[in-house]
Each structure stands twice: as C-alpha cells, then as structure tokens.
Amino acid sequence: MRIAVDAMGGDHAPEATVEGTVEALKEYRDISVILTGDKEMIKKELQKYDYPKERLEIIHCSEKIQTEDQPVKAIRRKKDSSMVVALRLVKEGQADAVVSAGNTGALMAGGLFILGRIKGIDRPALAPVYPHSGGYSVMIDGGANSECKAKNLEQFGIMGSIYSEQILGIDRPKVSLVNVGEEKGKGNELVKEAYELLENSDLNFQGNIEARDIPRGKTDVIVCDGFTGNVILKLTEGVAITLFDLLKEKFTASVPRKLAAIILKPGLREIKKAYDYTEEGGAPFVGVKGVLIKAHGSSNGKAFKNAIRKGRLFVEKDIVGKIESSVED
Amino acid sequence: MRIAVDAMGGDHAPEATVEGTVEALKEYRDISVILTGDKEMIKKELQKYDYPKERLEIIHCSEKIQTEDQPVKAIRRKKDSSMVVALRLVKEGQADAVVSAGNTGALMAGGLFILGRIKGIDRPALAPVYPHSGGYSVMIDGGANSECKAKNLEQFGIMGSIYSEQILGIDRPKVSLVNVGEEKGKGNELVKEAYELLENSDLNFQGNIEARDIPRGKTDVIVCDGFTGNVILKLTEGVAITLFDLLKEKFTASVPRKLAAIILKPGLREIKKAYDYTEEGGAPFVGVKGVLIKAHGSSNGKAFKNAIRKGRLFVEKDIVGKIESSVED
Structure with missing residues (x-):
C-alpha cells in the first residue's frame, strides 16, 4: 500500500510530517510512503532518523499552499505544490491514499477537483x-x-x-x-x-x-x-x-x-x-474518489503518524468501494 | 409595578412558583403580584409563608397548559388556563409583566398571539x-x-x-x-x-x-x-x-x-x-409588546424569584419602549 504524504502542509512542516512518516513506516510494514515537497528540506529532516529507505520516496515540488491562500485559486494555480502533487498521485493510481495537514479548504477543493466525487454522493x-x-x-x-x-x-x-x-x-x-x-x-x-x-x-x-x-x-x-x-x-x-x-x-x-x-x-x-x-x-474527507485524510494543522509527529494510520485503515477496509456500492441503485 | 405570575407552570408548580413569589414580594417592595391558577392549591401553598398580603392577589383559573400540549392549540383552546389568563393581564394593562415556567412553546405562541409583536420586529x-x-x-x-x-x-x-x-x-x-x-x-x-x-x-x-x-x-x-x-x-x-x-x-x-x-x-x-x-x-421573550419572562421548567423557588426579579428589571428599564423606539424609522 502506498501513501502520498504532503510533507509541506501544517504548522510544523516538514518536521512533524517527516517524523510522523518515519514512525508510521516503522510501525506498519505493509506501507510505503511518497513524500511530496521541498526535497532539500525533507532530506535534512530525514537525516535525524533511521528508517526503512526502500519504502520511502521523495517527489520534489517547487510550490507550497499557504494557510492564507484562497482554496480554489491555490489548487488551480499551484500545480506544483506539495498538496496538488500528492492528490494527483492518488488520482493517477500511483498512491492509495493522501494525508495532509495543510490548508483545509484547499485540501477539500483539491479532493473535489482532482479526485472527484463518488457517483451518488452530491457533497x-x-x-x-x-x-x-x-x-x-x-x-x-x-x-x-x-x-x-x-x-x-x-x-x-x-x-x-x-x-x-x-x-x-x-x-x-x-x-x-x-x-x-x-x-x-x-x-x-x-x-x-x-x-x-x-x-x-x-x-x-x-x-x-x-x-x-x-x-x-x-x-x-x-x-x-x-x-x-x-x-x-x-x-x-x-x-x-x-x-x-x-x-x-x-x-x-x-x-x-x-x-x-x-x-x-x-x-x-x-x-x-x-x-x-x-x-x-486526522479527519477523512469522505465521498471523494480516493482516501483523503486531513490531519490537524497543528499536528505533531505523533498526530501525523496517527493520520497516516487512519489513511491506511481506510484503504485496507476499502471504504471508498463500500461507499460506492452502498449509494448505487 | 404589577407582575402576573403563572402559578401552575413548571415541574414544581405551584410550590416553587408560590415560594418564589413570596420571596420576591419580600425583597422588592415596589412590586405586587397577581397569581393565576388553582385558587385552592395556591392558598394551601401560601399558608406556609408569612407575606405582604396587600400586595398579592389570586385569580382563579380552571385550566392548565401541560408540557405535552401542542403549543398553538393549547393557547387557542385553553382560554381559562393560568398561562393565558396571566398573558391577558399584561395585554389588558392590568399587569406590567408576566412570568411563567410553563410550556415554552405555548408561552411563546401566547406572547405572539396575545401580546403581539412590536412594530418593526418580525420575529x-x-x-x-x-x-x-x-x-x-x-x-x-x-x-x-x-x-x-x-x-x-x-x-x-x-x-x-x-x-x-x-x-x-x-x-x-x-x-x-x-x-x-x-x-x-x-x-x-x-x-x-x-x-x-x-x-x-x-x-x-x-x-x-x-x-x-x-x-x-x-x-x-x-x-x-x-x-x-x-x-x-x-x-x-x-x-x-x-x-x-x-x-x-x-x-x-x-x-x-x-x-x-x-x-x-x-x-x-x-x-x-x-x-x-x-x-x-428566566429568559425574556423579547420583541413582543409586553414583558414576558420564561423561567426554567425545573425552576425551584430561588430560580423563580430571580425570574420575577428579571421581569421587574425589564419593566423598570422600559425595555419594550426602548426596543420600539430603536426599530422605528
């Protein structure tokens, strides 16, 4: 199972997101993580830890969505932001879930525009x-x-x-x-x-x-x-x-x-x-075609690890599939 | 200042309403109270206390609005209920305020139908x-x-x-x-x-x-x-x-x-x-043409006395008049 992690989202990024990712990789041996964000910053954080390198990948992104950004505009314009890239990984089937502690409005807008709604779920x-x-x-x-x-x-x-x-x-x-x-x-x-x-x-x-x-x-x-x-x-x-x-x-x-x-x-x-x-x-944003977990903006490493745990559970239990089959007639 | 008290409203009526009334009469020498309700029951409660008899009057009512009564229906049909009679005393200028711990919905409906809205206040x-x-x-x-x-x-x-x-x-x-x-x-x-x-x-x-x-x-x-x-x-x-x-x-x-x-x-x-x-x-029901105080349904004597105190304050400060002049153009 592959989880896309927006390494740059949240008040304590990338420290907390990297810490949480490393903890999650150690605890759940069935997952691999793709971190999206500033490669140099992420690498610097990763130096602090001993972790299973074969299950961690970094995709460099040149942009970041800020807390004060207007959600819809940010998603549309910041194509190379860590959040948009993480969402696209799910859309394109390269990841099974996305976890972000970034701008809530932008993340929901991204869920709607990039992943799209499950048929039968209006909102x-x-x-x-x-x-x-x-x-x-x-x-x-x-x-x-x-x-x-x-x-x-x-x-x-x-x-x-x-x-x-x-x-x-x-x-x-x-x-x-x-x-x-x-x-x-x-x-x-x-x-x-x-x-x-x-x-x-x-x-x-x-x-x-x-x-x-x-x-x-x-x-x-x-x-x-x-x-x-x-x-x-x-x-x-x-x-x-x-x-x-x-x-x-x-x-x-x-x-x-x-x-x-x-x-x-x-x-x-x-x-x-x-x-x-x-x-x-974190709190899942349910009803979109993909697993999307919103971690608290002020997440520390532990909170972020638990958000990844939730994403993993949502994939394992195929919540998206179960919602799809429960709303189709 | 004359305050109409619905003696039969609330979970502990008429014990709590009578006790609160007696306490209020003792504390506020500028008020007199008209108790509406079952005269025998009220008299029996009053026997427990020493109180200023010249400032207390009882108007007997043969009906009582119950908690489970449908509000609008109750106000329209139970013309001789303690609540309706108390409200009418204010409408007719025989009392300056009404205090009740009875059915909230009925009391608000009664406020609207019997007292009426202040001009300029839609709700x-x-x-x-x-x-x-x-x-x-x-x-x-x-x-x-x-x-x-x-x-x-x-x-x-x-x-x-x-x-x-x-x-x-x-x-x-x-x-x-x-x-x-x-x-x-x-x-x-x-x-x-x-x-x-x-x-x-x-x-x-x-x-x-x-x-x-x-x-x-x-x-x-x-x-x-x-x-x-x-x-x-x-x-x-x-x-x-x-x-x-x-x-x-x-x-x-x-x-x-x-x-x-x-x-x-x-x-x-x-x-x-x-x-x-x-x-x-109690909580005032504001915007009607008259002072109407809703005491908590589970009011004890002290709570009910404080609801009367609030009614007295609303009259003293002419809140109804002040609302009227603030919404007229």
Whole structure:
C-alpha cells in the first residue's frame, strides 16, 4: 500500500510530517510512503532518523499552499505544490491514499477537483471523530458544507455509518440527527426533511439527538450540516478549555488546594488524554474518489503518524468501494 | 409595578412558583403580584409563608397548559388556563409583566398571539444569558426561531444589545455573529447576509465569533438563529455535565484521591455556581409588546424569584419602549 504524504502542509512542516512518516513506516510494514515537497528540506529532516529507505520516496515540488491562500485559486494555480502533487498521485493510481495537514479548504477543493466525487454522493463531507466518555462518535459533516440539503444529510448518514462500522468496529452503528428536540417534526425545514429520508433508509436511525446528549456518547454517528458540525466541534473544545482553566485557577488558589491538586493531577491528565486529538489522527474527507485524510494543522509527529494510520485503515477496509456500492441503485 | 405570575407552570408548580413569589414580594417592595391558577392549591401553598398580603392577589383559573400540549392549540383552546389568563393581564394593562415556567412553546405562541409583536420586529426571540468565566453574555435567539432570515438576525442584535446594556449594565455591548470562521464572507447565505446588515447598523458589531470563543466571554451579545442557539446552549450544558461526571469518577478512584478531592470541593462548587441557571432567573421573550419572562421548567423557588426579579428589571428599564423606539424609522 502506498501513501502520498504532503510533507509541506501544517504548522510544523516538514518536521512533524517527516517524523510522523518515519514512525508510521516503522510501525506498519505493509506501507510505503511518497513524500511530496521541498526535497532539500525533507532530506535534512530525514537525516535525524533511521528508517526503512526502500519504502520511502521523495517527489520534489517547487510550490507550497499557504494557510492564507484562497482554496480554489491555490489548487488551480499551484500545480506544483506539495498538496496538488500528492492528490494527483492518488488520482493517477500511483498512491492509495493522501494525508495532509495543510490548508483545509484547499485540501477539500483539491479532493473535489482532482479526485472527484463518488457517483451518488452530491457533497463529500469531513468526518472527524467526536470523543465521548465511552469512546468515539463519528461527526459528519464536521465543516465542509455550510449549506446543505436534506439529501446531503442522508448521504452523510450512510458514509458515517460505514466509517463507524468499518474503522471504529461498531456493529450496526446508531445514526442520529442533530436537532432542537427529540420528537419527530421538530426543527427547521432541513432537518424535518432529512428525518424523513433517514427514517426510510436502511440505516440504524435513532431519530433526533439534542446537543446535550452528544458528549455523553448517546449515538455512534452524529449527522448534521457543516455549519452546525463546526459549531459543535469548536464549542466542545471551548467549553472544555474554559472549564480546565477554571479548575486550574481554583486548584491553585491556596497552598492546601495546590497540594491536593498534585494528587489529582493524574486523574485530570486521564481526562485530557481522552480529549486529545493527537490520539485519533486526522479527519477523512469522505465521498471523494480516493482516501483523503486531513490531519490537524497543528499536528505533531505523533498526530501525523496517527493520520497516516487512519489513511491506511481506510484503504485496507476499502471504504471508498463500500461507499460506492452502498449509494448505487 | 404589577407582575402576573403563572402559578401552575413548571415541574414544581405551584410550590416553587408560590415560594418564589413570596420571596420576591419580600425583597422588592415596589412590586405586587397577581397569581393565576388553582385558587385552592395556591392558598394551601401560601399558608406556609408569612407575606405582604396587600400586595398579592389570586385569580382563579380552571385550566392548565401541560408540557405535552401542542403549543398553538393549547393557547387557542385553553382560554381559562393560568398561562393565558396571566398573558391577558399584561395585554389588558392590568399587569406590567408576566412570568411563567410553563410550556415554552405555548408561552411563546401566547406572547405572539396575545401580546403581539412590536412594530418593526418580525420575529421575537428568546434571550437567555450565557455564563462565561467573567460574567454573562446575552444569547439571542436561544431557540424560538429554528428558521431565520438575515433581517431577523439583525433585529436580534438590536434587542440583545439593549438587553445587555440596560439589564447587565454593559456599555456599548459588543455584538458578534456566530459563524464557522472569523473572516467576513465565511459561512452560509444566512450569516453572510446578516453580516452585511449588522456591519451597517449602529451596533457595536465585532464581526463573526467562532463557537470556541463563546465560553471565554469574548463578546456581550451572541447573535444566531434559534436552531444554532439551541445547539449552543444544550451542548454547553452537556459538555459541562460530562466533564464534571468524569472528574467525579477520577476523583473517587482511590482513597488518596478521595481525600484530596475533599479539599478541592469548594473550588468545584464555585465553578458549578457560576454555571447555575438558578442564579440568573428566566429568559425574556423579547420583541413582543409586553414583558414576558420564561423561567426554567425545573425552576425551584430561588430560580423563580430571580425570574420575577428579571421581569421587574425589564419593566423598570422600559425595555419594550426602548426596543420600539430603536426599530422605528
């Protein structure tokens, strides 16, 4: 299995991307990696490590897509950027998956323009995992489509269900629709229509889920439009950070509290670990003709390695093929 | 000032409503209260307390709107319900405000049908406060309108700003629009259009706010459609509860941890208190011709008293008049 890695994408590229690649090559002996990017910079990073050279190739690229680049323009104009070249490797069958921590908008635009949509999927979607007390739910759409139609939400449900079952190992994943109330008939036109479609699908549809039940892990696949998904992901992060800051403030307010806090620190660390994005790796952009994994922009080596692991799993389980056959009539 | 109290609304009615009323009468000597509901039940509750009888009146009602009642139908048919009678008292000028912990949908429908909209406000909205580390933001719309137009969002901004300034005492409140990114031009059609309107208004508009910055108290007025507002409020609650449950689990995992946790308990309690809805009272339904306060359905006596306090403040500051004059041309 060959994985194309955009070595120049992300806040800590190419250090983190090279480190993650080397770690992945050591851990997964069935993969080889093609790094795209500035050859000199990549080689300099690689000097730090001992790695299986026969499974690593570098393709030099003269350009790089920046965070501030306008996505569509960047994909169209920067033909020799590390991201575009990595995507083309998948398109041309020279790689089985692409992993990038670069500009999210550009990567999604590249997925659409270079890889193309799976027939029957109108809108590909980002599908990050949502950590809850007992594991992970799949959140789809995590932010690719701010404007959605009911049909899109139904397709998100199908793709999320395949992801949950095949990658997270959940049997007959529960699929729920984010809404303002549990009862059928609640919410805006979009969710009312989507409810009907999901109810009549082959999915294990559980009806509506209120936002308060999402962190409790009440469902396996959280279906919503990308605007709502973005709000849910970012708000969860914001509330957790704010509460941990408050805890820190309260726990350091006096000497006895500081001492007590030392004893409880391992417990706090366990909670933080459960919410640590580096554990889970990247979010797939599902619905395109190819495996495309978006690693977090601030990925360190470990997070990037886990994004490669996810790409490998998506190829191994043939998620693209399974989506294709589940949407064809 | 006369306040109409729906004595039969809420999970703990009429115990909590009567208790809250008595507390409010004792604390605010400039108010009198008209309790609407089952006279016998109310009288029985009142026997528990010593209270200023000259400032309390009871109007007997033979009906009660239930939680499961269909809102519009309930308001139209249950003419002698405690909620409808309380609303009519405001409509007819016999009371200055109405406070109810009853069926939210019915109360909003009643506000629209009985009190009517302020001229220039197309969609009244629920405006609960959002607790953050340094105080309170106003969240508008907190769930009244699942489907909104850009014009509605602009009006929410105007009403929220008046609320923040007059009731929470914030000078030139910062108004922000919930969106998926900070830059102008982000998001769906609704927020793109709303951005233009808010930018060209007289408000102290700060542009977009990402959900992660809401719990940090980055803004004073959080503007969004009611679907998004509902998701934000419920998700905040869900994440906080889940994290506190996890803390409890980790802090009781061993004897040393249990002992350490005893020392930190007051700190945890301080955090919980900051997020305690009973402190802040009810959420006003703004944009109708009259002061209408929705108390939390699970209100205890203290929470209900604080909802009456909020109603009193809204009357004192003439929020309805200020909204009227700010939307007329």
